[in-house]
Amino acid sequence: MLNPNLAEIELSPDDYQRYSRHIILPEVGLDGQKRIKAASILCIGTGGLGSPLLLYLAAAGIGRIGIIDFDIVDHSNLQRQIIHGTSWVGKPKIESAKHRILEINPYCQVDLYETQLTASNALDIIRPYDIVIDGTDNFPTRYLTNDACVLLNKPNVYGSIFRFEGQATVFNYQDGPNYRDLYPEPPPPGMVPSCAEGGVLGVLPGIIGTIQATEALKIILGAPNTLSGRLLLFNAWEMKFRELRLRPNPERPVIEKLIDYEQFCGIPQAKAAEVAESSALSEMTVLELKALMERQDKDFILLDVRNPNEYDIARIPGSVLVPLPDIEAGHGIEKVKELLDGHEGILIAHCKMGGRSAKALTLLKEAGIEGINVKGGITAWSKEVDSSVTQY
Incomplete structure (x- = not known):
């Protein structure tokens, strides 16, 4: 009703008090406030x-x-x-x-x-x-x-x-x-x-x-x-x-x-491409990661691909930060290679919810580096494993 019949619209005594600062504006006035009400x-x-x-x-x-x-x-x-x-x-x-x-x-x-x-x-x-x-x-x-x-x-x-x-x-x-x-x-x-x-x-x-x-x-x-x-x-x-x-x-x-x-x-x-990409990657749950961390005979590197400020908020113990933008730029891939140099353990990657780490692992796979993605990321870790890890 952008062009209402203003004669049919009434303002109550409360309206006059409530909208007085509108009504005294010449550009609004009584008719304008009626338009607003309608x-x-x-x-x-x-x-x-x-x-x-x-x-x-x-x-x-x-x-x-x-x-x-x-x-x-x-x-x-x-x-x-x-x-x-x-x-x-x-x-x-x-x-x-x-x-x-x-x-x-x-x-x-x-x-x-x-x-x-x-x-x-x-x-x-x-x-x-x-x-x-x-x-x-x-x-x-x-x-x-x-x-x-x-x-x-x-x-x-x-x-x-x-x-x-x-x-x-x-x-x-x-x-x-x-x-x-x-x-x-x-x-x-x-x-x-x-x-x-x-x-x-x-x-x-x-x-x-x-x-x-x-x-x-x-x-x-x-x-x-x-x-x-x-x-x-x-x-x-x-x-x-x-x-x-x-x-x-x-x-x-x-x-x-x-x-x-x-x-x-x-x-x-x-979504279909994401599913296809995920299916091409190995995955583990946070409970499986926890069990792996509790075993002393299994060697691995836990890669955190979030941004540094996110890493400052919360982190999984023992994780190493290599942000996804660094991996996309190429020098992060070299850093991962350095981490793996002479290391016989497996590479596990996580982010906040699992999306960025899947992307990072896809890029690393293209560079000849295999890894496992943590489903749900650090958010799932906080919910299912360690509630002291801050959610954000």
Whole structure:
């Protein structure tokens, strides 16, 4: 309802007090606050981006907020996902988010969708809302969100974050570009590491998420100069903003229907390749590694291929650090050869969860060095063998 009948919308005495700082702004005023009250927004994800933007949209007086997420709150979320608290660890994120929203604004209607957004449900979930805000962290859902918004003619407020950098824009608004104009094709699976692998500065999603909330309010108010056609880039480490122009690609394929986005992004193919790669490698469980370590007659070298800062957080006793980037660059392979020189024992490799060590062993195998991968990595070691080893 981006063009509601303002005569039918009333503000209560509490509304006048609650939103007085909005109402006295000439650019907002009574009519603007009524538009905000009449608006409905769907937020996809309640993570780093969804947390701050949901808080500010609720506080601003959005009348109806939909939230779609199927994850639970984890301790590792609390560093940046500020809508959640310690008491909600282990519970659904959407329930945590609703609880916090209603504490801020008890007059907000909050719709919950505890499910994964898919090609089969996206149109039905998105259709009732005026604006969609993309707070996701994976390419299949970003393309799905974009295509559904194009088919339904809904503005799509986009944001993404990684390490110290973030970006934001508005897609599919006033004949502006959509996500496929920025990224016509998805990157190869694994090419872009996740925040779980690469990390993220905790305050960064607060900045980008708040920009997304700002753009949503500007769309509702009919403000000029939205981020449609402009990609805002932010580097928190350097405290610099940059801007790139975006234009619709006249040769862009017409979006006519929703597709299999996992297939489009190469996820099944990548998983199949990963399975094939893993099957070509020898593996052991952490319990088997523990039994091996307890035997005095078995000689081995335990290789840790995580990054040095991860090694500082937690390590398996007796492990030797040779980071995966060093192995990829080649000099790490030489270091492994030096470790094995004159050594008759077996090579065992691990990382955080087993993926990077499998990649390292594949590279080492190409160099003529055989090894065994530890399934589940140091995370499994902490859960199944030694709980004193810190999980991160």
